[in-house]
Each structure stands twice: as C-alpha cells, then as structure tokens.
Amino acid sequence: MIDVAALRALRSVAALGTLARAADELGFTASAVSQQIKRLERQVGVPVLAPAGRGVVLTPAGQAIVDTAPEVFQALERCAEAAQSVAEGAPRGVLRVVGFSTAVRGLLAPALRRLSTDCPDLHVHITEQDPDQALHSVDAGTADLALVHDADGLPAPLPPSLTRRHVHSDVGDVVMNRNHPLARHDPPLAGADLAGQAWVTSPPGTVCHQWFRRLFADGAEEPDVRHLVDDFATQLSLVAAGEVIALIPRLARPPLGGELVSRPLRRQPRREVHAAWRRSADTSPAIQAVLAELGSLGGRTRTEQDRRGYP
Structure with a gap:
C-alpha cells in the first residue's frame, strides 16, 4: 500500500x-x-523522479501517481469529516490557516478571541504566506x-480542488499627521488634493x-515619493513625523492614536478578501466555525467604520 x-x-x-523546496514546505x-x-518507489516498484539540472522531474509513472493523488487526499479527508460529524460536529483539533500579513492582523487575530471562547477544543495555527503560496499550500494539503x-x-x-468564499472588502485611506493641512480637509479627498504632497x-x-x-x-506630474x-x-512612524503622508489599507492599520488621522478618498482603492479551502473539506466543523466568525467579524468591522465616518 502507498504511504500517504x-x-x-x-x-x-x-x-x-x-x-529542498518541498522539504521547506513540508517541514x-x-x-x-x-x-x-x-x-x-519501493512500494510502486518503479522510479517516480529523474534528475534534471539542479532539480528533478517526474517520470511518467510519477506523473500518473501525482495526477491521481487528489482523489486519495479527498477520500482521506472525507473519512476525517465523517468521524467529526459522528462526534456531533464540534470544531476540534488543529486547523492550519495561511494568509497574507494584513489579513492575519485585521481578520484572523480578532477572530481568534471569539473562537477561543466559542470553540475551546479548536486550535488555529497561523502561517503568513502570500496569496499564490497560500493557495498552493491548501491545494497540497499542508x-x-x-x-x-x-x-x-x-x-x-483557483486550483480545481479548491473552493472559496468572499469574507471582506478592504479599502485604503490617506493617513497624515493631525497637524497636516489635509487633516483640515472635508472628506473625501480627490486627486487634485494630493498634488504636491510628499x-x-x-x-x-x-x-x-x-x-x-x-x-x-491621470496626473501629468510624478508624485513626490x-x-x-x-x-x-x-x-505610520514616518507619517507621525509630519513630513509625509501614506495610503494605508484599513486591515493593516492599528489604532491611529492622537498624532494621526485618516481621510477617505473619492475613488477608494479596494481589494476583495476570500477564504479558500479544499472542496473535500466543505463540511469540516473547524473550517465552518472560522468562516462563520470571519463573516460575523466583517459585518462588525464595517459597522464600526460607518459609525466613525472616516476611520
């Protein structure tokens, strides 16, 4: 039997x-x-890799194994989900989450507070990864x-084995020292308001x-970076010194404190944040618990931003 x-x-x-790269990914x-x-190779009786320069390539037999591997992993995952459903579907065990840094700061960290109370048997382990790497990690099962x-x-x-759900819309605001001339500007800011700023x-x-x-x-002049x-x-430390201003995503922002203020833009830059997981794990109580908390958190975050007017 093939070793998983x-x-x-x-x-x-x-x-x-x-x-070497595979070793880094797998730990x-x-x-x-x-x-x-x-x-x-001993288990299947044929070589599965061949050297190619400084790396390796799959043999035809190795390619055949890799092509059918997703079915194996999905079947194993369904076995685990069946066991969890028998145990009343309670979120438990370790859930390995990967994500870009500002999502960790702005979404996952706040979600952990509620999850630790609502799901005491669930342990979320977080690793920072860029989106392409994060999708590969989920697809590969790491x-x-x-x-x-x-x-x-x-x-x-999105690889065919994965599915996704929208969890948040992140926008960017201009942040400046409280004494900066733009701080007295009624929001939102237009492109002309930003001309000549450092x-x-x-x-x-x-x-x-x-x-x-x-x-x-649309401007004729290059910005002063x-x-x-x-x-x-x-x-934000450089902005606090008063010389420059910055465009900061809301997910990336800690509380601004007394020195800094932010102003929204007339044409707000926006990015959409999605959660992605393997289709075979659709019924995972752990994944569904985290998705539910992220969805609830997104609604609370938008409400708080609306209440502040311009955060």
Whole structure:
C-alpha cells in the first residue's frame, strides 16, 4: 500500500521542482523527503523522479501517481469529516490557516478571541504566506484554509480542488499627521488634493503600490515619493513625523492614536478578501466555525467604520 506521507512528498516535489523546496514546505529535511520518495518507489516498484539540472522531474509513472493523488487526499479527508460529524460536529483539533500579513492582523487575530471562547477544543495555527503560496499550500494539503486577496481587481486563479468564499472588502485611506493641512480637509479627498504632497509608500510589486500609482494615473506630474517601506507600522512612524503622508489599507492599520488621522478618498482603492479551502473539506466543523466568525467579524468591522465616518 502507498504511504500517504510519501505521496504528499512527491506531490510537493512535483509542484516545487526540488527536494529542498518541498522539504521547506513540508517541514522536513531534504534527506527525509528523499527517503520518503525512495520508500514510495519501493512500494510502486518503479522510479517516480529523474534528475534534471539542479532539480528533478517526474517520470511518467510519477506523473500518473501525482495526477491521481487528489482523489486519495479527498477520500482521506472525507473519512476525517465523517468521524467529526459522528462526534456531533464540534470544531476540534488543529486547523492550519495561511494568509497574507494584513489579513492575519485585521481578520484572523480578532477572530481568534471569539473562537477561543466559542470553540475551546479548536486550535488555529497561523502561517503568513502570500496569496499564490497560500493557495498552493491548501491545494497540497499542508494547510487547511487560506485567506487571499485579489490581484489588481482579478481573483487569483483557483486550483480545481479548491473552493472559496468572499469574507471582506478592504479599502485604503490617506493617513497624515493631525497637524497636516489635509487633516483640515472635508472628506473625501480627490486627486487634485494630493498634488504636491510628499509620500511614504509600499515598494513596487505590491498591491498597495499599485493602489498608490492609480491615484496619479491621470496626473501629468510624478508624485513626490520620499520613502519606500513595506512595513505599515514603519510607514505610520514616518507619517507621525509630519513630513509625509501614506495610503494605508484599513486591515493593516492599528489604532491611529492622537498624532494621526485618516481621510477617505473619492475613488477608494479596494481589494476583495476570500477564504479558500479544499472542496473535500466543505463540511469540516473547524473550517465552518472560522468562516462563520470571519463573516460575523466583517459585518462588525464595517459597522464600526460607518459609525466613525472616516476611520
């Protein structure tokens, strides 16, 4: 009989191209992954990997195994879900959640407070991952639930084995020192209001930098970018000094305190946040409990933002 751990190792090697990368994903050493692959080859009686430069490729036999692996993992997952349903469907055990940093800060961390009270036998383990990596982790079975955001208005491509649900809409506001001239401006801000301002912004290649560039898409002059900083807390520290302003997603923002204020934009940049999980885990009590709390939290977050006018 094929060893499930060895099958999972082969699937990760196939997706990532090297034993070392697969080992990092699975939490093993490269030597341990190599031993799992060799055990699998002994079990099926044929080679499943072949060297290719600095990496490896699947043999035809290995490809055939990887192609049928999802059916195996889905069947195993259905077995686990059946056992949980017999136990009255109570959320229990460990749920491995992966997500981008601001979703961890703004959605998962607040959700954990309620889950610890409502589901005391459920233990959520969180790993920060970018959306593409997070979807791969869930598809590969090394995570159970992913929080991902769309890229430039388009949802990330979803592997056939996964399904998703919208959980939150995140928007960006301009944050400034309370003594900044724009702080006296009645919201919302238009593009003309931002002309000539000095900025700290996220580096190129990030969603927030794309948001920032769109603010000036119709302008003739390049914006005055003084600082490129990926960490939002550091951005806010520079904004507090009074020299620059910043475009910050609401999910990324801690309480602003007395020094800072935020103002919404007339054309608000927006990204949609989805939860994704394997279709075979649709009935998982643990996943459904987390989804329910995220949905409830999203409603409470929007209500609080509306009550404050402009957070």
